[in-house]
Amino acid sequence: MTTLEQDVERMLRWYPRRWRQQHGDALIGLHMDRAEEAGDAAKLSPEDQAAMRAAGLFERTRHTLPIITAALGTAAIVVGYILALGGNNAIGNPLWLFAGPLLLSLSLWSLRASHDGRWSVQTVVPALASAFAALALLTTMNIAILRDGTGIIPSVGSLWAVGALSAAFIGIAVAVAAAPSFQRGGMSKDWALTVGFAAGFVGAIPLYLGLLAGIVAATAGGVLLWLTIRSARQGSGTTLFGAEQRELA
Amino acid sequence: MSVTDLQFAVLSSLAAGRRHGYGLLRDAEEQLEKSLPVATAYAALEVMVSKGWITPDGEEVVQSRTRRYYVLSPTGAQTLEARADQLESQARLAHERLRNATGKAATA
Numbered sequence: 287m288t289t290l291e292q293d294v295e296r297m298l299r300w301y302p303r304r305w306r307q308q309h310g311d312a313l314i315g316l317h318m319d320r321a322e323e324a325g326d327a328a329k330l331s332p333e334d335q336a337a338m339r340a341a342g343l344f345e346r347t348r349h350t351l352p353i354i355t356a357a358l359g360t361a362a363i364v365v366g367y368i369l370a371l372g373g374n375n376a377i378g379n380p381l382w383l384f385a386g387p388l389l390l391s392l393s394l395w396s397l398r399a400s401h402d403g404r405w406s407v408q409t410v411v412p413a414l415a416s417a418f419a420a421l422a423l424l425t426t427m428n429i430a431i432l433r434d435g436t437g438i439i440p441s442v443g444s445l446w447a448v449g450a451l452s453a454a455f456i457g458i459a460v461a462v463a464a465a466p467s468f469q470r471g472g473m474s475k476d477w478a479l480t481v482g483f484a485a486g487f488v489g490a491i492p493l494y495l496g497l498l499a500g501i502v503a504a505t506a507g508g509v510l511l512w513l514t515i516r517s518a519r520q521g522s523g524t525t526l527f528g529a530e531q532r533e534l535a
Numbered sequence: 536m537s538v539t540d541l542q543f544a545v546l547s548s549l550a551a552g553r554r555h556g557y558g559l560l561r562d563a564e565e566q567l568e569k570s571l572p573v574a575t576a577y578a579a580l581e582v583m584v585s586k587g588w589i590t591p592d593g594e595e596v597v598q599s600r601t602r603r604y605y606v607l608s609p610t611g612a613q614t615l616e617a618r619a620d621q622l623e624s625q626a627r628l629a630h631e632r633l634r635n636a637t638g639k640a641a642t643a
Contacts, residue, residue, distance in 0.1 A: 323561075337572030
């Protein structure tokens with residue numbers, strides 16, 4: 287076995303075992319073909335090592351990250367809501383208003399990355415934008431709750447002002463995240479930003495309604511958890527089926 | 536449906552017929568005029584398999600190296616055609632605008 291083969295086999299440990307069994311030989315073959323053509327069979331380049339580390343880590347977390355974050359997010363919402371109802375606002379509110387939605391946001395976008403087979407600008411930018419939008423919305427909501435001392439449900443009097451402000455934050459975040467995609471679709475920059483802002487602003491309304499009730503938020507988390515588990519099962523099934531096809535071939 | 540440059544290059548390469556992974560990588564690098572890490576290219580091939588655009592078509596062991604072959608699926612051919620049409624119309628529009636801008640500059 288050459289040094290290059292040993293290098294590739296060592297780096298393959300970054301991937302999950304099942305992936306190594308199905309694709310390891312093909313990936314080693316690709317590296318050997320490249321080394322032969324380049325006339326340099328000495329060692330794996332730093333770029334190739336970095337690419338294998340990144341791809342291996344992605345494969346390892348591909349199905350587990352959406353499930354774990356959905357489960358933790360749902361648990362944070364349920365536990366936080368129960369604590370807040372019991373009067374423990376200091377721990378309860380940050381849990382169900384901050385940690386829960388952020389974890390669900392991460393789960394949603396990691397589910398998208400899992401389907402796409404990679405984290406890309408189109409996945410990372412909306413993920414960050416939605417996390418910041420959720421933070422902006424929930425911070426203003428929490429300030430309203432604390433100011434009015436209304437417990438876990440803010441008064442309608444507070445909502446119109448802080449609601450409009452936080453919806454504007456969401457509008458800006460969505461406009462920045464979605465405008466490049468709209469532009470690629472042929473829309474002018476001005477229209478792309480306007481439509482993005484309007485979509486974020488109006489889209490905040492159901493988010494408000496959902497966040498007013500912990501039960502609705504917990505249900506949304508439960509649905510997301512079910513989706514991530516189903517996706518993981520389908521993903522594993524496809525891979526196994528693919529392996530069977532190759533063996534038959 | 537979004538198609539990355541690398542995916543487009545692979546689909547285009549497979550439109551010419553069945554190829555193995557390294558052949559696809561080399562052809563994609565030539566089309567894109569840049570070097571690609573092997574693991575990145577392999578991950579892109581797996582994504583395209585999961586999307587149903589390309590299909591693994593057997594393996595060969597050459598000099599104790601495993602070579603996996605791929606073919607273009609009907610869905611992949613449609614995707615390639617649609618993206619090629621889109622790029623063609625974008626390029627035509629860009630040329631028209633450049634010609635118009637040159638014409639305006641000449642008359643000014």
